[in-house]
Structure formats: C-alpha cells, structure tokens
Amino acid sequence: MINRKNFILQAGLAGTLAAMGWGTALAADPVRIGYLIPLSGSAAASIGKDMSRATHLAIKHINESGGIKSMGGAKLELVEVDTRGDPKVAITETERLITREKTPVLLGAFQSGVTFPATAVAEKYSVPWVVDLAAKADITERGFKYVFRPTQVPASANAESMADFVIYANKATGKAAKTVAMVYENTDWGQDMANTLRAKFKAAGMEIVLDEGYPPNSPDLRPLVLKIKGRKPDVVTVTSYAADAVQMHKLLAQMQVNAMGFIGSAAGQIDSQFIPLAGKDITKQVFTTNGWAGYESSITTPFAKKFWDEFVATNKVEPNELSVSAYAAAWVVKDALERAGKAEPQAIRDALAKTRIVGTDLNKLIGYDIVINEKGQNPLKRFVMQQITADGQYRTVWPEALASKSYKLVWPVQAYKP
C-alpha cells in the first residue's frame, strides 16, 4: 500500500538520487570477509562468542566511519562460519569460503589446533588469512606467504611472561618460590606453553615437581589436583580453557592445595565465565597473564572509549584480551583493504605484508604497535601479569611500568582455609 507520506518520500528519494547521478549504480560492492570462529562445541565456544561479538562490533564501526574509502566507501560484510572447534569442519569451511563464497580475505579462527590446518588451505588457494588469536608458533614459521598474525605472538611469549613474573616476584618480595607444578591441557597450545615454561623455570634454578598434560574436558580433574597437592609445589601453573580452569581452581581450593601462587595463561582464567562460574572466593588472588593491560591503562582515547562502551552495552560483559584482539584484527584487515584499493586476494596479501600501524588510537587501545615482519608475524606484542581481586577485578601487577596504581601485588597468596 502506498500512502501519501510514503509516496512523497519515495519521489523525493528518487529525485535526490537522480540529482546525484545514478547514485545506486555507483555504490561500491561490499567487501566480504570470511570469518571462522568456534561458536559451539563446549570448551572454546564461550571465548569464540566473545570474540565474534567484538569482530562484529569492529565491522560495524568501520562501516559507520565510511567503510573502505579507497574503494568508494565499500562496506565490510562478515561471512561467519562456526568451526565448532573442529579442524575438519574448519578445513572444509575454508575451502567453501574460498571457492563458493569467493571471499578475498579470511579472518579467524582463534584456536591453534584449528587455525594451523585451516590456514594451509588458504595458502594453497593463495588467499590471505589474518590470524586473530591462535598462538601456536608454527603458524607463522612454515614459510607461508598468505598467513599474517598481527594481534598475537607465539605461545612462547606468553609462557616467558609467566616465568619472568615468578622470577620478579621472588626478588621483589624476598619470598622466593622454589618448586613448580605445571599442568596443561594436552593440545598443541598446552604443550607449546609447557615447553617454554619448563625451559625458563629450569634456567631460573627452580625445581619442577610436576609436569603433566591432561586430556581437555576430563570427567574428573580431582585425581590431577590430588597429585599436585601431593608434590607440595610453591607455584602452580594452569594452562587450560574456561571449563577446565573453573574445575581446576575450584578443586585446588576445595583440596586446600596451598601454594604461593596459582598462575593461569591468558585463556581460561580471563574468560568472561571464569569468575561467575568458579566464584569470587575461589578466584581471588589467582594470577593470569594477559595480552591486554585492561581499562586503567588502555582506555585513554575516544576511539577506545567507544569500543569499550558499546561492547559493554551490548554484551553486558567487559572486553578482555580476546575481544580486544579480535576487534583489532578486523581493523588490520580494514587497513590492508584501504591500501590494497581492490577486493582481490593478491592485492590484499601484498598490502598485509607491508602492514605498519604505529602510534594510532588502535595501538593505544591494544597497547602495542603492529609491524608485520617477513614471516607474517607482528613481534611487538607483550604480555602482562594480572591478579584477580577479592571483588573479581583484574589488576595488572607486572611489569612495574604498567602495574595498577590502586592495587598491590599479593605474594604469597593467602592459604585456602576449610
């Protein structure tokens, strides 16, 4: 039904378009970005969801700010697929995105075990892939030409920070931890982390009293926690995703494993579910590395504030390293598209290889510069150490330069009481 008001509106619109010279014909085609992320399949899905929201927010912000100007203001469009955390699904979906959906650039897929094989498919088809968060070193060590990692460094950098922090705490407080128990999920990522931790702790002269991988999503982690307790370690490192991390820290408290510090590795312990599921009594004083220094240090520009406010408003949780990295990775794609000038895989690849984002608002938000090296890696990202407060806040305690002004490191942590 055409009523009067509508008619006038339509006539007016048509007139304006005609005045602009066939505006519709000039509007640029949207650039479609293939986006792979786990949205189901227990362990990693909650992180995947957080990241997906951040990526969608970035696309929205990019489009609102005028899209890709060098392509006539072309809008970005995500073609999102759920990997279910399954490498087989990711491989076939990558193939489909490239051959059927014809997406000229790919983004994702959070987990190392999934990203590693899936990026090989993109390399085969010569389509560029921007890795958002997968930390496995080999992803950028294979001599690939189409795989770029701007917002994550290999797991070794994360693990190095864990060990460096312990060495720092030993010196700074005068209360030295001498023994370590390392537990980690038995996956690519978990073992990568463990290899670096083992070497660093040994080099620091600490004794490793337990070094144990466990199958993720185990029905019962109690036997493992009991084993930790039996070895009486001063420091416990936990490399796990949310579901296991919640179980592990609950059990560490229940079984009253009294170490000087419990240190997580920027995964399960910084998941938005960690504190609500485990409870503040259990998470207080838990340490975790973090690839992002948090609100206090990072939200200093209107650009960052806009991201923070809108993310919190729509998702009811605060952004973390994972969401910030996902958000930034989308902006890196935008930056490359802007310089490529056309939505064509080879041009985008060449632009990505020359990525150099330094000193911008984006850098202030993420806390590091982005300069892609010859391997496709941005080596400039660093990890901080945070401690969870009694009321469930993350406070940066190391390095000193980024440490919170309002919170003081607690080391050793309070013993668990019955």
Added chain:
Amino acid sequence: MNTYFQALLSGIASGAVYGLIALGLSLQFGVMKIINFAHGSFLMMAMYVSLLACNQWGLHPLASAPVTAAVLFVVGWACQRWLIDGIYRKESSREPIGVLIFTTGLWIFMDYGALLVFGPDSRSVSHSWTNEVVVTGDLIFTYPQIAGCLLAGVVTLALVLFMRHTATGRAIRATGQDREAASVLGIDSQRIYRLSFAIGLGVLGVAGALLLSLYPVNPFVGDIFGMRAFVIVVLGGIGSIAGAFWGGIIVGILESVGSQLIPVTYAEALIFLLFLAVMYFRPRGLFGVENE
C-alpha cells in the same frame, strides 16, 4: 601414603556417580536389547532440569534430585511410547538396529537442540554447599562427593531390591530373559518396555542432579560422560544393575589411583585397556551372568 588413600576414597566417590549414570543404560539394554546412544544427552537434559530447579525455584541441589528424576521418568515413558516403540515393533523379528540408529540421531538432535535453547556456555549451580568440605585428618571431601556416593549406593540398592522382590521387577527381568515366554505368561511387554526405559531415565535424573554439583553443564557434557557410561556397562556386565555400580567404582578407582602413579592421560588409556581386555577375555563383563 595419605595421597593414595585419599585418591582411593575420591575414586570410589566419583565411581559411584559414574555407576549411577551407567545404570539406566544397562537396565535398558538388559530388558530391550537396545543400545541407547542418546544416554549421554538424556544426562545433559537431566542436568539442565536440575539447574533450572535449583536456580529458578531456589531448590537445594539435593532436593532437585527427586524433581529431576520425576521429569526424566516422564520423558523416558513418552520417549518409549511415541518414538522408540514404533521402530522397535517393526524390527521385532530381527536385531533392533533401527533403534540404535534412531538413538544416535536423537543424541545429535538433543545436543544441538540444547545448544539452541541454552547456548554454548557452561553453567553450574550456584550454591555454597557445593564447595563446602569435610576435613578428617588429612582427608578432604566435599559434600557433593559424599552425597553422590551415598545416594548412588542407595538408589542402586533400591533398584536391585525392586527387581528381585516385586512382581513388576520380576516381570521386567522375565521380559529381559525371554520376551516370548513372558508374554505367554500374560506379561504386557510394551508396558514393561515403557516402564524400564522410564526407570532407566529416572535413575539417570538422580545421577544428573548429583553430577551437577560436581561438574558444570553444557550442551555437549553428555559426550564426556556417555562414553564413560558405555565403558562401565560393558565392564560391569551388560544388563546387570549391580554390575554397573561396581563397574563405575572400578573405573573411578582406576582413574583416581592410576593418575597418582602414571600421567593422567595414560590413566585414561588404562581404563580403555581394561575395557578391551574384558571384551576379549570375558565378554559378558566382570559381574555379568552367563547368557542362556
């Protein structure tokens, strides 16, 4: 030494709950000779029912057990009446392969249905009771562990007594042993099937409520425990109720004490090694009775 003793007792406590999870599966197989692949998904459903009962109505986790059992009993009855019965009847003259395939489909449907309804997040019951511990000397146990162990034992015992000493129990066993002969004696096998499927899921409801205090629920939680239930059923002896209970205890102890001696990943493998050994040397299971 204390570590091993604690590991032994913890293993028994976890194992009792594993056994309770496996119990319904064993009962269903014993009576109907069907393998219910959706068993883990029904466990997941039980955990969500218990979660809703606790978080929406403010029930104590233990008090949610009878509610969950009742809901699952009804679900089991309905499932047998309207879904499985029809397929089962068509295949009465041969091995019920169709039911097996049907329950596999049901398993996947239920998991992804739960994903749609509840989302992928893990959730657990927020009750301080789940974290409270009892300390005796060097030994530490949580209330859910103790309650799980005791309740699992009581439910198993009750079911064993029911099967042995009531007319309905005997009718269920008779149907399991020989359906033709049982129907000659005037036993309505359709009703017995519905009842045993419903009892199987009712018991699973209790298990789900107990498990929720120990392990958070997510749509795929059934995969983790369902696999374990199959191992336990085979270990204990397919169709044997007490066998499922003891099978659960054995797996619990093996997992818990084994993990103290060897890496936990190998302890997991050890369970399956025992499973294979039992399949090979004693296919009727450790506590199973010789067929025919």
